[in-house]
Amino acid sequence: MKRRTFALSLLAGAALPRPARATGGLDVGETVTPRTVRVLLASGDGFAEPQRLDSWRFGWNGRTYRGVFGTIVLEDGRRGLLNTVPLDAYLYGVLGAEISAGWPAAAQAAQAVAARTFALSKLRPQKSFDVVAGDADQHYGGIEAESVEGRDAVDSTSGRILTYDGVQAHVAFGACCGGRTADAGDVWGTPYPYLISKPDPNCAEAPDFAWRGEVPFDSIASRLDLEKIGQLRSVGLRPADGSGRPRALIFTGESGSTDVPTRAFRSAAGGAVVRSTFLREATLVAHGESVSVAGTGRGHGVGLCQWGAHAMAANGARPDEILAFYFPGTGFGQV
Ligand SMILES: [Zn+2]
Structure with missing residues (x-):
């Protein structure tokens, strides 16, 4: 060093x-x-x-x-x-x-x-x-x-x-990495040898370590151009990057499917509800009117x-x- x-x-x-x-x-x-x-x-x-x-x-x-x-x-x-x-x-x-x-x-x-x-x-x-x-x-x-x-x-x-x-x-x-830090290259497109993804066993007791949020579909559909897929049928997570954070969510409606980058989803839903991009689960609730997401950590x-x-x-x-x-x-x- x-x-x-x-x-x-x-x-x-x-x-x-x-x-x-x-x-x-x-x-x-x-x-x-x-x-x-x-x-x-x-x-x-x-x-x-x-x-x-x-x-x-x-x-x-x-x-x-x-x-x-x-x-x-x-x-x-x-x-x-x-x-x-x-x-x-x-x-x-x-x-x-x-x-x-x-x-x-x-x-x-x-x-x-x-x-x-x-x-x-x-x-x-x-x-x-x-x-x-x-x-x-x-x-x-x-x-x-x-x-x-x-x-x-x-x-x-x-x-x-x-x-x-x-x-x-x-x-x-950031406040809490959720158990594994993210790579700057994945998040901002510019990698650094010291801003890499690595396991973090230290933050497991953080107050925001595990969270769940509910996002009404109507609140994000327009901003994310999701109206084109019609009535929402299912939602899921695409494969994760090297840090375990899914790169995108896939929304499937009666008229087709589309991918939404996880960061864009978080931005549209708001950081207070979707606290990080470290999503573990995404499911439909409220008869298909809302997306329930579970994740860990807070911030990038x-x-x-x-x-x-x-x-x-x-x-x-x-x-x-x-x-x-x-x-x-x-x-x-x-x-
Ligand atoms: Zn951490």
Whole structure:
């Protein structure tokens, strides 16, 4: 495993106040030149106007955020609300939003390194923002989402990122893999040697490990172009990819059959009902009016499994052991 310290060429900018320390205090006055992240908090025409609280905080939508705000015009012409904030101050708000304050310190630290690596991989100076606050990138809840434990994890790992072959790694994480992680190549079309599918015995006790959901056929038929098959007769699962996740569902109606990719089915039904693509069973219920699906895990399943990391940490694993399990072959770098 190669370990190399390297410097990233990051956003240059005016000297800004140092972000708060783990105690939550605001050390306004001491200046550094930090790495900054531009977080898109909202887009469209309907978002509330932020209120500047002091030189280093603002209020918006019932929350308080570190850093400064501004409005931008997005590539599609809509307005965007941007929060420009030093990297680790951003990560304070990510840690508390992604995992609970009560989780073991090693799980918090592993999440902090993964979140930092993810954020740095998203910096795109040529674009008008770097990351979206929410499911699309990382959850981020401002100061109200922060915890002492999360800030400690960010501070204790400051500058540390995951690398592969001496280069910053691409990382992903999700709530629960369902017992086997997914391969990035199967999910997003781009494989990485450390984002492979592997059994995960650690998350079996996760609250979302096994689930069942019911999807009314009418709620998805139009979006998935299923009206052409007529009255639904049966539904089933196509063969699985290498991680055990079925690639598609087959819907058979009185006028024919059609395949629906599992990700498209989940997207149409909603992630709250179909919690993952790791489907184990699909059957017709309610006299053919609904599809009942059973599955395991929550989320895409690639990379770090947060509930698995929680269990590993509770059993005494160190942060580097957790990261080595979910990103095999990676090492650490310092930015
Ligand atoms: Zn897992």
